[in-house]
Amino acid sequence: MSNPVDKSAITGQNIRQYLTCLAPGDVGEYVLLPGDPARCDRTAKYLKDAKLVANNREHRTFTGTYKGLTVSVTSTGMGCPSAAIATEELCNAGAKVFIRIGSTAAIQEGIRVGDLIVSTGSMKNEGTSRFFVPDSFPAVPDFDLTALLLSTARELSETSVHYGIGSTDDSFYGETPEFIDRLVSYGCINLEMEASGVFTVAHRKGCRAAAIYGCSANLKTSELYYADGTPESGNQKLVDAWEQEIQIALETFYRFHQQRG
Numbered sequence: 001m002s003n004p005v006d007k008s009a010i011t012g013q014n015i016r017q018y019l020t021c022l023a024p025g026d027v028g029e030y031v032l033l034p035g036d037p038a039r040c041d042r043t044a045k046y047l048k049d050a051k052l053v054a055n056n057r058e059h060r061t062f063t064g065t066y067k068g069l070t071v072s073v074t075s076t077g078m079g080c081p082s083a084a085i086a087t088e089e090l091c092n093a094g095a096k097v098f099i100r101i102g103s104t105a106a107i108q109e110g111i112r113v114g115d116l117i118v119s120t121g122s123m124k125n126e127g128t129s130r131f132f133v134p135d136s137f138p139a140v141p142d143f144d145l146t147a148l149l150l151s152t153a154r155e156l157s158e159t160s161v162h163y164g165i166g167s168t169d170d171s172f173y174g175e176t177p178e179f180i181d182r183l184v185s186y187g188c189i190n191l192e193m194e195a196s197g198v199f200t201v202a203h204r205k206g207c208r209a210a211a212i213y214g215c216s217a218n219l220k221t222s223e224l225y226y227a228d229g230t231p232e233s234g235n236q237k238l239v240d241a242w243e244q245e246i247q248i249a250l251e252t253f254y255r256f257h258q259q260r261g
């Protein structure tokens with residue numbers, strides 16, 4: 001019997017990546033990570049000379065510049081399996097610093113639709129990160145990048161900014177009232193589906209990651225709209241939050257780069 005295939009042959013550095021289709025030189029060191037490919041186009045408007053460099057499955061990537069800094073944006077798709085793939089392949093392609101720009105459902109009172117949340121950690125209610133670290137290993141963002149993201153958000157945001165520990169879940173419809181009540185009792189503040197995968201893979205690859213989310217709902221106070229952000233859905237507040245988090249994350253990259261010299 002032959003040996004199992006060693007995937008380093010297809011996921012190594014300096015080669016065209018298998019699933020994101022990113023080629024060497026396609027991305028900068030700084031990468032924004034929305035879930036939705038459409039949010040890549042929304043982000044590209046803020047980049048000078050943005051070019052679509054790859055587009056395969058749920059992974060759409062633009063690269064351009066922000067205040068002279070080369071910045072890319074790649075969509076992760078929904079859930080940790082594809083978020084982990086995007087993060088891994090971006091690291092292989094030369095990315096070093098990530099900010100997830102997501103949407104999220106708040107689960108504590110006092111957080112409104114359209115508010116922003118900066119992650120200080122994520123419960124790993126998903127099955128992907130255990131391929132990389134034991135269950136007891138925490139999924140946490142980079143401390144310096146997170147501190148800068150939070151202070152930049154507080155300075156620039158037109159809506160309230162919150163921070164705390166969220167839950168990264170594998171099942172959108174498995175977030176039952178009983179499940180949510182348990183998380184509320186732990187002091188968990190929001191639900192989404194990719195952060196712990198991004199934090200874990202970035203950590204294993206020696207890269208930095210942070211996350212900021214716009215609130216699409218509050219499942220504790222039953223503030224719930226359709227999360228597509230169309231005017232018909234009545235959720236202009238979410239669209240405004242996406243626009244804000246993009247600008248805050250780009251400014252954080254710029255300041256982070258300046259600080260590092």
Ligand SMILES: O=P(O)(O)O[C@H]1O[C@H](CO)[C@@H](O)[C@H]1O
Nearest residue numbers: 034035036078102103192193
């Ligand atoms: O807005 P994005 O970043 O796609 O993320 C959120 O939207 C999806 C559905 O709720 C999930 O993937 C969740 O994490």
Ligand SMILES: O=c1cc[nH]c(=O)[nH]1
Nearest residue numbers: 103104105191192193
């Ligand atoms: O995981 C998530 C993300 C957004 N909204 C939800 O209800 N759940």
